[in-house]
Amino acid sequence: MKHLEIKVEKRTDLGKKATKRLRNEGNVPCVLYGTELKENLHFFAHELKFRDLIYTHKSYIVDLDIAGETYHAMLKDVNFHPVTDKILHCDFLQVTDKKPVTIDIPVAVTGGIAKGVKEGGRLVISKRYLKAKGNLNDLPDEIIINPENLGIGQSIKVKDLDMPNMEILDLPGSVVASVKTLRAAAVVEVAEGEEGEETEGAEGAAGEGDKEEGKEENKE
Numbered sequence: 283m284k285h286l287e288i289k290v291e292k293r294t295d296l297g298k299k300a301t302k303r304l305r306n307e308g309n310v311p312c313v314l315y316g317t318e319l320k321e322n323l324h325f326f327a328h329e330l331k332f333r334d335l336i337y338t339h340k341s342y343i344v345d346l347d348i349a350g351e352t353y354h355a356m357l358k359d360v361n362f363h364p365v366t367d368k369i370l371h372c373d374f375l376q377v378t379d380k381k382p383v384t385i386d387i388p389v390a391v392t393g394g395i396a397k398g399v400k401e402g403g404r405l406v407i408s409k410r411y412l413k414a415k416g417n418l419n420d421l422p423d424e425i426i427i428n429p430e431n432l433g434i435g436q437s438i439k440v441k442d443l444d445m446p447n448m449e450i451l452d453l454p455g456s457v458v459a460s461v462k463t464l465r466a467a468a469v470v471e472v473a474e475g476e477e478g479e480e481t482e483g484a485e486g487a488a489g490e491g492d493k494e495e496g497k498e499e500n501k502e
Contacts, residue, residue, distance in 0.1 A: 283385075283421040285354075286342040288331050292349045293324040310369045314346060314355055316376025323348060329369050336360055336369065339388045339410070343418060344374065354378065354418070356385055379418055384451065386411040387421065389458060393428035398461030403434040409458045412440065416448030425450075432461045 293300075293311065301311050304326050314323040325348050335342060335357060346353045359373040377383045388411055396405050412425050425445065427438050437460035440452045 283341065283343050283387075283418065284423050285345050286335055287345040287347065288327060288335070289347040290325040290327040290331075293326055296324055305368075305370070310372055312372040312374060314348070314353060314374045314376055316355075318378065319376060323353070332369060332372065340423065341385055341387055341411075343377065346374065356383065377418060382415050382417055383421070384413060384415045385421065387414050387423075387425050390424040390426050391429065391459070392426050393430035396429045396432045396461050398432050398434040398436065401434055402464065403461040404464050405429055405432075406460050406462055407458075408460065409440075409452070409456065412443075412458070413451040414445070414448050415451055420447035422448075427459055429459050429461065432459070434461050434463060436461055 290312070293304075304311055308328050308330075309326045310329050310332060311324070311326050314325065325346070335344060342357075344355045344357060346355050354377050355374040356377055357372060358375045359371075360369060361371040362368065363370055389407065389409055391405075391407065396403070399405055414421060414425070422445075425443065427443070429438060432438065437457045439454065440450055440456045440458060441454035443450060443458070
């Protein structure tokens with residue numbers, strides 16, 4: 283899995299006034315926690331440094347440079363302002379090579395146009411991410427599927443994926459991609475659109491994840 287390095291500043295003042303001042307300066311207060319840490323580490327960085335991490339469908343292992351020491355981490359939670367959508371707070375979980383980690387890995391579509399699409403159907407991507415568990419060095423950047431041989435009414439399910447050295451935690455029978463008639467695809471799009479599912483043509487790709495609303499200052 284790809285790594286993304288972010289250099290940050292350690293926080294010494296955790297009060298509400300200090301937090302407000304940081305945000306007014308365009309910074310984002312954050313916390314790193316983990317079982318191997320003696321205590322949670324509080325830090326901050328300018329919001330622009332988190333752009334490539336948050337506003338993407340990709341997943342990264344984050345290399346946090348805190349006061350010259352590097353910590354490998356995963357982004358676990360992001361809080362946004364409910365009105366301005368500015369980043370209010372980020373939670374990170376320390377990860378190591380010593381034990382497996384669980385992370386959402388994006389699904390990527392490759393190959394040519396699905397057989398069923400050529401016959402007048404439509405390719406429906408039902409899973410934009412799959413939850414996987416494995417060691418850091420074994421986790422891929424993307425879970426690649428090739429729907430080229432799918433006819434109308436056929437699908438690729440989690441149990442059909444061959445992912446060595448890792449475990450996919452989604453239900454084995456969960457549909458990742460399928461080819462439906464245009465009428466059926468339209469019904470799926472309307473019925474499931476509010477759940478964040480994505481309906482694509484043959485060359486579709488995964489979209490961006492959802493955002494959460496802001497939380498209170500007690501995390502600072």
